[in-house]
Amino acid sequence: QVQLVQSGAEVKKPGASVKVSCTVSGYTLTEFSMHWVRQAPGKGLEWMGGFDPEDGETIYAQEFQGRVTMTEDTSTNTAYMELSSLKSDDTAVYYCAREVGFYASGSTSFDTWGQGTLVTVSS
C-alpha cells in the first residue's frame, strides 16, 4: 500500500526557515518524482516545485525560486521541502504528492498525497 507520511505541524517566526519531511512506503522514492503543493487557509492549491526526470533536475515555481529547496534521502525513502525567509503569507498546509508518469511521456498526475503539514508563520 502506497503511503506518504509527513512531519508534524510547525510554528515559525517571520524570517525563519522550515523543513517538512515526507516519508514514503509501498514503493521506492526514486521510482517516481515527488512534488510539493501548498494551500493557504481557505485558498486553493498552489504548485511549488518537483523533480523533472526529463532534465534530472528539480524545478521550482518562479514565486519560490531562491527561497525553496527540495531534496531527497534515498536511504530513508524521505523527501524534504525547506522554505526560508518565511513570511506570514507562507502560512499554509504543505503537501507532498507523488507524480505518476511525467509530462514528456504524455501522461502525468499526482496520484498519492501526504496528509499535509500545517506551517504557521507568526511573530
Next chain:
Amino acid sequence: QSALTQPATVSGSPGQSITISCTGTSVDIGSFDLVSWYQQHPGKGPKLIIFDVTERPSGVSIRFSGSKSGNTASLTISGLQPDDEATYYCCSYTSASAFYVFGAGTDVTVL
C-alpha cells in the same frame, strides 16, 4: 492569481448532472492533454479523480468523466450524490514557467 479559471461554485440536486469548466490558454490546456482533476473534502487532502483529460484511476466512480475542447477542460459529475459535495481543482502541465498550474477550485453543492 491562478492560471486556470474555474467557476467559484456549481450546484445541483441529487441525481442530476453538473459540469465544471476549467479554462486555460494555448500554453497549457490548449497544447497538452495533461489535465487532471482533484476532489477535496473539507479538512482532507486532495484525491485524484481524472488524469490525462479523460482517464479515471482505478476505484474512482464512473460517474466522474472528463473532456477537453480547445483551451477549456471540463469535469462532469453524473448522478450527483451527497458525498460529491466538495471542492474540485483542475491542474494542467504548462510550457510557461510554472510547470504545473492549478485552478482556484470550484465548490460543488448538492441541494
